Amino acid sequence: MTLVDRLGSxxxxxxxxxxxxxxxxxxxRYRPEPYYGTHVMLHMADAQAGREFLRRVTPHVGSAAEWxxxxxxxxSVAISYAGLAGLGVPQDSLDSFPEAxxxxxxxxxxxxxDDGDNAPAHWDAPFGSGQVHIGISIFSDSExxxxxxxxxxxxxxEGFPGLAVLIEQDFxxxxxxxxxxxxxxxxxxxAIEGSGVDPxxxxxxxxxxxxxxxGYPGEADVPLxxxxxxxxxxxxxxxxxxxxxxxxxxFNRFLREHARTEEERELLAAKLVGRxxxxxxxxxxxxxxxPALGADPRRNNDFSYAADPDGRQVPLGSHMRRMNPxxxxxxxxxxxxxxxxxxxxxxxxxxxxxxxxxxADDETPHGLYFIFLSAxxxxxxxxxxxxxxNNGNFTGLGEERDPxxxxxxxxxxxxxxxxxxxxxxxxxxTFNVLRGGEYFxxxxxxxxxxxxxxxKGAGSCRASTTTC
Amino acid sequence: xxxxxxxxxxxxxxxxxxxxxxxLRELFADAPEVxxxxxxxxxxRLASDASQKPPPPIESAGRVGSRLGKVSELTIIAPFxxxxxxxxxxxxxxxxxxxAGADDVGTVHDMRFVFLDNDTRMLFATAxxxxxxxxxDDFATKIPDFLDIIDSAWEGWPGIRSPQAKDYLAxxxxxxxxxxxxxxxxxxxxxxLTRIGQAVDQFLDAVxxx
Numbered sequence: 001m002t003l004v005d006r007l008g009s010x011x012x013x014x015x016x017x018x019x020x021x022x023x024x025x026x027x028x029r030y031r032p033e034p035y036y037g038t039h040v041m042l043h044m045a046d047a048q049a050g051r052e053f054l055r056r057v058t059p060h061v062g063s064a065a066e067w068x069x070x071x072x073x074x075x076s077v078a079i080s081y082a083g084l085a086g087l088g089v090p091q092d093s094l095d096s097f098p099e100a101x102x103x104x105x106x107x108x109x110x111x112x113x114d115d116g117d118n119a120p121a122h123w124d125a126p127f128g129s130g131q132v133h134i135g136i137s138i139f140s141d142s143e144x145x146x147x148x149x150x151x152x153x154x155x156x157x158e159g160f161p162g163l164a165v166l167i168e169q170d171f172x173x174x175x176x177x178x179x180x181x182x183x184x185x186x187x188x189x190x191a192i193e194g195s196g197v198d199p200x201x202x203x204x205x206x207x208x209x210x211x212x213x214x215g216y217p218g219e220a221d222v223p224l225x226x227x228x229x230x231x232x233x234x235x236x237x238x239x240x241x242x243x244x245x246x247x248x249x250x251f252n253r254f255l256r257e258h259a260r261t262e263e264e265r266e267l268l269a270a271k272l273v274g275r276x277x278x279x280x281x282x283x284x285x286x287x288x289x290x291p292a293l294g295a296d297p298r299r300n301n302d303f304s305y306a307a308d309p310d311g312r313q314v315p316l317g318s319h320m321r322r323m324n325p326x327x328x329x330x331x332x333x334x335x336x337x338x339x340x341x342x343x344x345x346x347x348x349x350x351x352x353x354x355x356x357x358x359x360a361d362d363e364t365p366h367g368l369y370f371i372f373l374s375a376x377x378x379x380x381x382x383x384x385x386x387x388x389x390n391n392g393n394f395t396g397l398g399e400e401r402d403p404x405x406x407x408x409x410x411x412x413x414x415x416x417x418x419x420x421x422x423x424x425x426x427x428x429x430t431f432n433v434l435r436g437g438e439y440f441x442x443x444x445x446x447x448x449x450x451x452x453x454x455x456k457g458a459g460s461c462r463a464s465t466t467t468c
Numbered sequence: 469x470x471x472x473x474x475x476x477x478x479x480x481x482x483x484x485x486x487x488x489x490x491x492l493r494e495l496f497a498d499a500p501e502v503x504x505x506x507x508x509x510x511x512x513r514l515a516s517d518a519s520q521k522p523p524p525p526i527e528s529a530g531r532v533g534s535r536l537g538k539v540s541e542l543t544i545i546a547p548f549x550x551x552x553x554x555x556x557x558x559x560x561x562x563x564x565x566x567x568a569g570a571d572d573v574g575t576v577h578d579m580r581f582v583f584l585d586n587d588t589r590m591l592f593a594t595a596x597x598x599x600x601x602x603x604x605d606d607f608a609t610k611i612p613d614f615l616d617i618i619d620s621a622w623e624g625w626p627g628i629r630s631p632q633a634k635d636y637l638a639x640x641x642x643x644x645x646x647x648x649x650x651x652x653x654x655x656x657x658x659x660x661l662t663r664i665g666q667a668v669d670q671f672l673d674a675v676x677x678x
Contacts, residue, residue, distance in 0.1 A: 111530070111599075219609050220629045331656035332574035332597075335609040379605075387602055393538075393654045 001033050001141060003068045006297050007200070011068060017194030018209050018216060022235040022444045025062030025139075026076040027213065027373055028195055031186055031344055032141030034177055038150055039241075039346070039369055041126065041167040042134040042157060047088040049162025050133065054087075054452035056156040057136070063445055068197050073140035073149040077448060078239050078440030080104070083133030087451055089232075096228040097441070100378035101238060104130065105437040111382045113390040118407050118434035126166045127243065127436025135241065135440055137346075137371075143173065171346035171369055179345065180246035180366045181404075181431065182269075182352035184279035184294060188301050188324055190340040202302035204326065207337050213237055214375050219338050224375045227441070232451070235444030238377035243436035244368040244405065249361030251431045252354060258425050271416050272403040274320030275300075281320070286313045311417040316395045319404035322388045325395070332387075332394050339383055341372035367432065370405075378439060405432050485519040530600030531634075532641040537652035539577065540600065544592045545584075546640040552621030553587035559617055569614070574655055575603060590621065597654040601634055608633070 004011055020028070044050035054077070062074025079087070081102050085094055100108050106120035106128030114120065120128040138153055140146035157163050179185040191199035193206040194216070210218035214226045215234035226233035259265040266289065270276045276285060278294030283303040285293055294300055305321070305328045308314055314321050321328060325336050349366025356364070374380050387393075390407055392400035401407065403414050408430045416423040443451060450456055483491070489511070496507045529540035548556075560567070560581060570576050577595040584591055607615060608628045615628040622640075626632040653661070 220605070220612075222629055222631070225631050330574070331659075332603065333572050333606060333610055334603070335606045338605055338609060383602055386599060393597065393656050396656055396660055398657055398660075 002071045012198035016196040021063045021065040023064040024076050025064050025074040028064040028067040035172040036146035037139045037172050039169045040136045041132045043131050043164040044133050045162035050087045051452045058448040073145045076137045078135040078442045082130050101439050105439050112385045123436045132438050171348040174347050179347045183277045186345045232447045237442050239440040239442045240372050240377045240381050241438050242370045244432040245435045246367040247362035248356045249358050250429045252357045274314040274318035282313045315416050317397050317400050322402050331396050341374045344371040489515050532638050534647045536649045538654050539649045541644045541647050542594050543642050544640045546622040547589050549623040556621035
């Protein structure tokens with residue numbers, strides 16, 4: 001279903017000021033409802049094999065043109081630093097990429113607080129090994145179209161010498177589009193200035209396009225540093241991929257240990273996230289679930305925290321309030337607009353089973369391929385991991401961590417503000433454990449053509465010209 | 469100056485306690501008499517302290533500087549721009565030298581502005597919570613003018629909104645060789661504990677009066 005269909009009439013559309021037909025579809029198109037798709041990770045033996053693949057696939061890569069009413073399946077192409085180097089991108093161009101991107105997500109584990117169970121040493125192959133060069137993703141809103149698009153995509157990479165498929169991971173096809181812990185997810189997205197659609201109810205003011213797309217002014221009114229040459233950087237963005245394994249058994253046991261009835265369990269589950277499993281926010285449905293509200297995209301994100309400063313409805317430490325504090329009064333001077341990311345979360349594996357309570361259920365393969373997009377994705381992820389996920393200081397919670405994606409330490413707590421005194425739950429566990437991650441550059445369509453060009457890497461011509 | 473991350477304790481990090489002690493002895497052999505005697509008096513205690521209860525390790529605060537637990541140190545030494553010293557002095561005098569407006573920042577424990585060498589250079593030192601550049605971008609969009617009023621006293625300051633601002637700070641920052649913090653508490657935690665303490669006192673006062 002397209003965004004226009006989901007929201008019905010009245011989608012306000014101001015003029016477009018970014019080059020939508022050069023920007024990849026994934027940057028602006030919301031995840032389809034329902035959604036089906038596949039992530040494919042490729043390794044290329046040499047530059048020639050990589051460029052030939054890009055020449056074949058680029059004509060099929062979706063653009064963001066008219067993204068609000070686009071309903072067709074789409075393909076996206078993302079390239080890691082190892083991939084860019086392997087494609088023969090000139091050294092001075094490679095050097096223009098941010099340091100954290102060049103190092104890769106595994107090498108930045110310290111800055112990302114990816115230690116203990118989340119450390120790269122525990123990741124699934126091939127993540128963190130430097131083997132992943134190109135990531136392609138197929139998104140579709142119907143099973144039939146997904147098969148057709150996948151078949152077409154496979155024709156571009158299967159059976160070609162010099163291209164190895166490292167991962168082919170199907171995602172989506174979940175009943176009700178629920179995530180591995182049984183929640184409707186990916187509800188709140190940032191509104192992007194100049195993208196052609198006014199902010200949806202509750203999205204807050206539109207954020208400057210440069211925060212999400214390279215080549216445009218950001219919130220500080222200047223463009224963010226951009227990889228060079230311009231044809232490579234402009235209209236591109238960075239993507240982070242985080243593969244989480246959901247410990248469903250641990251999660252269900254936690255709910256049972258700390259809530260006596262089914263009703264209490266659902267309330268506790270809602271307090272952890274800030275939304276009922278239906279997606280209905282606790283600000284608008286504080287006492288009981290309201291599935292109709294959760295399903296309504298015009299209403300399910302339309303709130304502020306003005307009437308809930310202390311978190312009696314939505315706990316200050318809940319996942320939703322940490323990831324987007326909106327108008328919450330924080331303990332640290334913070335510009336909440338510069339830490340937002342575009343999220344394209346994709347659930348894989350068996351659907352959520354509320355009766356799975358054994359330790360073995362923790363290792364049933366299901367979880368999230370969490371994708372986030374931003375013109376400074378690496379810096380934003382490091383900020384989020386350090387300050388908003390694996391810390392509580394910014395919102396007066398000391399060392400408490402995010403109950404959804406935080407890495408919990410021994411004796412960790414989760415605080416639920418309530419009258420007359422807060423409830424503090426001891427022994428919260430890590431419910432989603434990290435099993436892999438990569439940083440990618442998501443080039444514009446013209447950059448994909450530039451990357452596919454044999455001449456640009458020849459060394460005899462300057463990277464700043466495209467006509468040599 | 470370098471923009472690379474440097475360790476707080478330099479090359480001494482990999483040495484054993486015995487090696488460090490013997491290095492200390494050698495260096496103090498040429499020290500003035502008071503220093504030599506002082507070392508002799510406490511040497512056995514130093515050796516046993518250093519081997520028996522090693523202190524929590526000082527870590528990197530990120531790009532530059534050191535962090536101990538939750539609190540990091542930052543020292544910048546930068547040349548004044550022409551007229552910069554007079555401008556900054558006048559600005560600081562507006563508040564009697566006390567930048568209480570910084571309360572809102574929420575991560576800054578203290579700040580000192582020291583004018584050196586006949587107003588030609590400045591030393592700025594602060595203790596703050598967390599890692600080096602976590603909130604620099606936030607300050608650039610929330611309080612850019614206050615930062616630029618202060619920092620434009622420095623020669624070559626590019627402006628807080630400039631992509632070069634962080635490079636400028638890193639270039640002029642000097643990592644401390646030693647770093648000690650008494651309380652492993654952030655500013656936010658300190659304020660919370662103050663509020664809790666007041667509430668407990670009120671409660672105890674009420675109980676005691678009844």
